Amino acid sequence: MKNLNIYIKEKKMKSEIENEMKLEFISKSANEAFARITVAAFASQLDPTIEELADIKTAVSEAVTNCIIHGYDKKQGIVKIFARLKENEILIEISDKGKGIENIDIAKEPLYTTKPNLERSGMGFTIMESFMDEVDVESVVGLGTKVTMRKVIKNKLENEESDDEFEMITKE
Amino acid sequence: MESKFYEEDKLLIFRITDEIDDFSVQKIRRRADYDIERYMPRKVIFDFNRVTFMDSAGIGLIIGRYKFAKMLGSTVELSNLTSSIKKIFEMSGILRLIPITNLEDEKYINKIG
Numbered sequence: 001m002k003n004l005n006i007y008i009k010e011k012k013m014k015s016e017i018e019n020e021m022k023l024e025f026i027s028k029s030a031n032e033a034f035a036r037i038t039v040a041a042f043a044s045q046l047d048p049t050i051e052e053l054a055d056i057k058t059a060v061s062e063a064v065t066n067c068i069i070h071g072y073d074k075k076q077g078i079v080k081i082f083a084r085l086k087e088n089e090i091l092i093e094i095s096d097k098g099k100g101i102e103n104i105d106i107a108k109e110p111l112y113t114t115k116p117n118l119e120r121s122g123m124g125f126t127i128m129e130s131f132m133d134e135v136d137v138e139s140v141v142g143l144g145t146k147v148t149m150r151k152v153i154k155n156k157l158e159n160e161e162s163d164d165e166f167e168m169i170t171k172e
Numbered sequence: 173m174e175s176k177f178y179e180e181d182k183l184l185i186f187r188i189t190d191e192i193d194d195f196s197v198q199k200i201r202r203r204a205d206y207d208i209e210r211y212m213p214r215k216v217i218f219d220f221n222r223v224t225f226m227d228s229a230g231i232g233l234i235i236g237r238y239k240f241a242k243m244l245g246s247t248v249e250l251s252n253l254t255s256s257i258k259k260i261f262e263m264s265g266i267l268r269l270i271p272i273t274n275l276e277d278e279k280y281i282n283k284i285g
Contacts (some may be wrong), residue, residue, distance in 0.1 A: 029195035034224075054225075054256045061227040065194045110263075119201070119232035123264050127228055130263065 017045055023081040027072040028102040035081060036060040040128050042083055043090050046153040055131035062124040063094040063147045071098025071145055095146035173200055175204050184213035191225035192210045197233045216241050219275055221252035231264040238270055251275040
């Protein structure tokens with residue numbers, strides 16, 4: 001049993017990941033699915049639960065939609081995504097060089113939208129904030145906006161009833 | 173998206189089969205409004221059974237159809253919400269206006285397969 005524990009600890013240490021990726025694409029809403037699926041595929045290296053993965057996809061989708069609809073406002077531009085995995089955390093930066101946000105606090109308020117005529121709900125930032133652990137928005141009017149989000153992926157080995165599993169192995 | 177209208181009950185069921193985001197929502201909206209206006213149903217049900225992803229675009233979609241249907245004297249209900257879709261609708265508060273129904277309970281489930 002002792003040996004097994006040591007083996008598992010070593011294995012866990014080895015699985016601590018450090019990785020980075022960058023993604024750039026034209027601000028077309030057809031690319032939203034591409035963006036969220038790509039980030040989710042990258043995040044899957046941290047072995048997230050299905051729910052954690054859904055949270056990441058939704059938050060990415062909201063941020064990318066904001067770049068396309070608000071940042072570039074139907075004009076063509078480039079949306080950039082940078083993501084980094086470190087230990088059990090994913091950091092995602094999503095940025096545009098669009099028109100920027102005048103008042104970030106107001107923009108973040110639930111139900112606030114500058115485009116109600118497009119049936120926008122004004123829930124984008126609220127959803128990002130509740131699905132991710134940390135959301136930070138930097139914006140300069142005329143220069144663009146960058147949203148930085150972090151989420152801790154809870155280690156499955158610690159979460160699940162892993163002890164039961166180990167007992168089963170040792171019994172064999 | 174598939175839709176089916178039940179004349180005898182004046183019920184219109186939309187079965188959404190796409191991921192719901194800002195891109196796909198434009199197509200869904202056009203089709204839904206066209207069918208609602210064409211059939212003038214008493215009740216509209218959106219079935220989310222096959223929806224694998226939804227972001228806040230789905231909130232706008234449902235609020236918009238709710239308003240449009242109401243204008244034409246119809247009501248809207250939602251069916252088969254997964255936990256993450258339900259979470260997004262709950263955040264927006266629209267579930268206070270729009271009830272969740274269970275399509276499995278209704279006789280229609282076999283007909284729209």
